[in-house]
Amino acid sequence: MERTLSIIKPDGVARGLAGEVIKRLEQNNLKITAMKMLRMTKSQAKGFYDVHRERPFFESLTDFMVSGPIIVMILEGENAIGRYRELMGATDYREAAQGTIRKDFATDIEKNVVHGSDGPETAAFEIGYFFNSFEITG
Numbered sequence: 001m002e003r004t005l006s007i008i009k010p011d012g013v014a015r016g017l018a019g020e021v022i023k024r025l026e027q028n029n030l031k032i033t034a035m036k037m038l039r040m041t042k043s044q045a046k047g048f049y050d051v052h053r054e055r056p057f058f059e060s061l062t063d064f065m066v067s068g069p070i071i072v073m074i075l076e077g078e079n080a081i082g083r084y085r086e087l088m089g090a091t092d093y094r095e096a097a098q099g100t101i102r103k104d105f106a107t108d109i110e111k112n113v114v115h116g117s118d119g120p121e122t123a124a125f126e127i128g129y130f131f132n133s134f135e136i137t138g
Helices: 010-015 016-029 042-048 060-065 080-088 102-105 122-132
Strands: 001-008 031-038 068-075 115-116
Touching: 001 016, 001 080, 001 122, 010 016, 010 060, 010 068, 016 031, 016 068, 016 080, 042 060, 042 122, 060 115, 068 080, 080 102, 080 115
Parallel strands: none
Antiparallel strands: 001 068, 001 115, 031 068
16 A cells, blocks of 8 residues: 545635545545645745755745645555556646546646645655644544
């Protein structure tokens, strides 16, 4: 079993897409073992996205991620990271496959509804950033 972090971003929450995202997770046998809604501060967003600190989009990304509430979840399942990344679709929604979350709902390269860890080490960091061991049910 593998774990990954999922975020429904501020645009997804504001547009009422959380239920649809969760439905797709469950239909694809990704078990939610922890979930909460929160609103990050700018410093929390900068810490979470620190790996992108030198990228030109860092400020706009962190501004966007603090613009409203997000829903963070831990997903568990066989090959959870790869399966969730496939379900999300490409970061640039215009390049995402038909039927993916981003192809169906994204409106912008940043406002692409969801975030998912890109590998096991990243997943471990991201899960630990938002959850402690008492909050994980799986």
